[in-house]
Amino acid sequence: MSTLSIGGQQLDASWFLLLSAILFVLGAVGVLVRRNPLVILICIELMLNAANLALVTFSRQLQNIEGQLFALMSMTVAAAEAVVGLAILVDIFRARDVEDVDDLSELKG
Amino acid sequence: MAIAVFFFFAALAIVGGVGVVTFHQPIRSVLSLVVVMLSLSVMFLLLSAQFVFAVQIIVYAGAVMVLFLFVIALLGPARELGRGRLRFQASLSILFVLALFGVMYALIQGIEYRQPDQADLSFFGSVQSIAVGLFTTYLYPFELTSILLLVAAIGAIYLSRKRIDDL
Numbered sequence: 001m002s003t004l005s006i007g008g009q010q011l012d013a014s015w016f017l018l019l020s021a022i023l024f025v026l027g028a029v030g031v032l033v034r035r036n037p038l039v040i041l042i043c044i045e046l047m048l049n050a051a052n053l054a055l056v057t058f059s060r061q062l063q064n065i066e067g068q069l070f071a072l073m074s075m076t077v078a079a080a081e082a083v084v085g086l087a088i089l090v091d092i093f094r095a096r097d098v099e100d101v102d103d104l105s106e107l108k109g
Numbered sequence: 110m111a112i113a114v115f116f117f118f119a120a121l122a123i124v125g126g127v128g129v130v131t132f133h134q135p136i137r138s139v140l141s142l143v144v145v146m147l148s149l150s151v152m153f154l155l156l157s158a159q160f161v162f163a164v165q166i167i168v169y170a171g172a173v174m175v176l177f178l179f180v181i182a183l184l185g186p187a188r189e190l191g192r193g194r195l196r197f198q199a200s201l202s203i204l205f206v207l208a209l210f211g212v213m214y215a216l217i218q219g220i221e222y223r224q225p226d227q228a229d230l231s232f233f234g235s236v237q238s239i240a241v242g243l244f245t246t247y248l249y250p251f252e253l254t255s256i257l258l259l260v261a262a263i264g265a266i267y268l269s270r271k272r273i274d275d276l
Contacts, residue, residue, distance in 0.1 A: 002222035002224075004156075006111040006155050006156075006157075007110055007111040007155075008111070009110065009111040009112050011111060011112060011115055011155070013222065014217050014218070014220070015115065015119070016152065016156065017217045017220075018214070018217060019119045019122060019123070019152070021210060021213040021214065021217065022123055022126070022210075023122060023123070023126050023145065023149075024213070025206050025207075025209060025210045025213070026123075026126035026127060026129070026130055027126070027129075027130075028206045028209065029130055029202065029203060029206050030129060030130040032198070032199075032202030032203075032205075032206065033130070033198070033199050033202055033203070034130070036135060038135045038177075038180065038181065038184070039129075039135050039138050041177075042129060042135070042138050042139060042142055042177065043129060043130065045142060045169075045173065046126060046129055046142060046145060049145065049146060049149055049169070052149070052161075052165075053149055053152055053153075056152075056153055056156050056158045056161055057156060059156070059158065060156040060157060060158065060233075060234075061222060062223065063230075063233060065233065065234070065238050065239065065241075065242045066242065066247075068158050068160070068161050068234060068239060069239065069242050069243060069247055071158075071161055072160075072161060072164060072239070072243075073250060073251075073254055075164060075165070075168055075169065076254040076257065076258060077254070077257065078169075078173070079168060079172070079173055079258070079261075080257050080258055080260075080261035081261075082173050082176060082177070083176065083261050083262065083264075083265045084261050084264050084265055084268070086176060086177070086180045086265075087264065087265040087268035087269045088268055089180065089184075090180060090183065090184070090268075090269055091268050091269065093184050
């Protein structure tokens with residue numbers, strides 16, 4: 001167990017990691033269970049955020065700035081992913097009304 | 110004080126995460142995700158990552174979420190039907206995800222933390238320390254992310270253009 005001294009109080013690093021794991025698992029449930037493609041993108045964002053929390057926690061525990069730098073890079077990648085994913089989604093919705101990802105199971109234009 | 114703040118915002122983040130998964134209207138999922146992101150930004154502040162905190166609020170809770178809201182406004186309020194092609198998908202996926210959580214929990218319990226060299230916490234996580242890392246050791250990945258953003262912007266414009274045959 002490793003305690004972080006924050007504002008004069010001791011917080012355990014594994015609490016932050018546990019919160020990160022819970023949020024990641026919630027996002028994974030959403031990706032697997034939900035049918036709306038937009039909500040699946042939202043759940044992927046939730047998982048990326050959970051991963052960022054783990055990165056920043058380890059960065060603070062090791063007092064090494066590289067974890068925070070990597071979290072910033074992953075935020076950039078998440079923003080690019082959201083932009084391209086939403087553009088593809090808008091393009092699909094323009095062609096036809098999709099309310100279920102399984103409606104898009106064929107590889108035809 | 111710090112412990113109370115941690116547990117309040119951790120509970121808020123988990124409630125928001127449950128909301129993201131369970132709300133049937135996408136607009137409510139997006140607003141729950143904003144709650145999660147604001148709670149996580151408080152976590153970053155507790156972990157003395159001030160710059161990541163600011164970026165989280167401006168880029169994530171600001172820009173990315175507004176993008177999602179725009180797309181929902183564009184597509185109209187789609188409600189989700191409760192059917193699936195695979196009958197056992199929901200229950201099976203929850204089972205597998207619980208197994209994943211068990212593995213992650215075991216990993217967290219098994220981590221052997223290395224005691225760090227004591228760094229100056231007033232400097233750690235500030236804009237200066239981020240910039241020193243970003244513009245010296247990690248200059249090459251930093252430039253690559255700018256190219257990635259450019260490619261993503263061009264791709265989004267190309268995908269959402271008006272087709273000639275639509276006119």
